[in-house]
Amino acid sequence: MPPGGDVNIAASAAEGAAANNAFFLVPVLMGMLKAADVALTAKELWGIYRAANGDPTMLAKSLAEFLGESALERAIPGFKTADEMIDWLKRHNYLSGKIADQIKSIFGENRKEGGDVGLPSGSLREVNVPAGSKGSWDKRINGDLEPNTKYNLSNGHSYTTDDHGRVINVTGNTDKGVKLDRNNYQQTKMGHDGNNQDHQLHDGGHLIATHLGGAGDKINLVPMTRDLNRKIYRAMERFLGKELKAGKEVYVDIKVGYPDSPSATRPNIVEVYATINGKPSRYKFEQ
Structure with missing residues (x-):
């Protein structure tokens, strides 16, 4: 069968x-x-x-x-x-x-009958925010993020934070031909943040690349080692970009994990679950 x-x-x-x-x-x-x-x-x-x-x-x-x-x-x-x-x-x-x-x-x-299928009271707050562009960066997603909050951006991507205001999950469809502005200030700052937590040199790495429709805002950035951001993670991004250009639908579900310290903002693991025309693929990155 x-x-x-x-x-x-x-x-x-x-x-x-x-x-x-x-x-x-x-x-x-x-x-x-x-x-x-x-x-x-x-x-x-x-x-x-x-x-x-x-x-x-x-x-x-x-x-x-x-x-x-x-x-x-x-x-x-x-x-x-x-x-x-x-x-x-x-x-x-x-x-x-x-x-x-x-x-x-x-x-x-x-x-x-009295059940609740909506947002559990007190467990998660949802905020709708426009994705940023040059000269228009919303402070809500470019400063300290609220804990236990789901940020729904205008580009269709959603970001969920943990108890410490760190992004732990990102979901959304990638978009062909849609490239949002980068925020060079936030990228540089995120890279320095990584340098302060580990001896390696870091970049501010996009969880969803801008050429895949990802936002340039801080919420879409985490410290990534340069080797990870510029080689390994980028290879996956290029592959997803090729799939988009081939006319395929690409949906991503990204899990971000951190060391035990609540003050750690540099993730030690990023797992990307990409669904391409209904077929799932898993990419695991550690640093």
């Missing part, structure tokens, strides 16, 4: 069950190494979200446990809303579009 065949059968069965009751099976692809399916009900997915009690880290861990071995193939983001969780499952081929819509419909019913 071709890869995904069992999943397609399970999806058909789930869609049939959905026509008869609300607690239908959700087919879950188990990854590349094991041809097996795990089934979740919409009620179980809802339970995972509610049990996390607004804690995105707990939600990510709980979902990873349910996904089993497939969690080894992809990083599970720290979702802030149930709808965001369903969108991620759909985008990474854990759910068909039809099944995802049906689950959201059931979640909508839970809303009416």
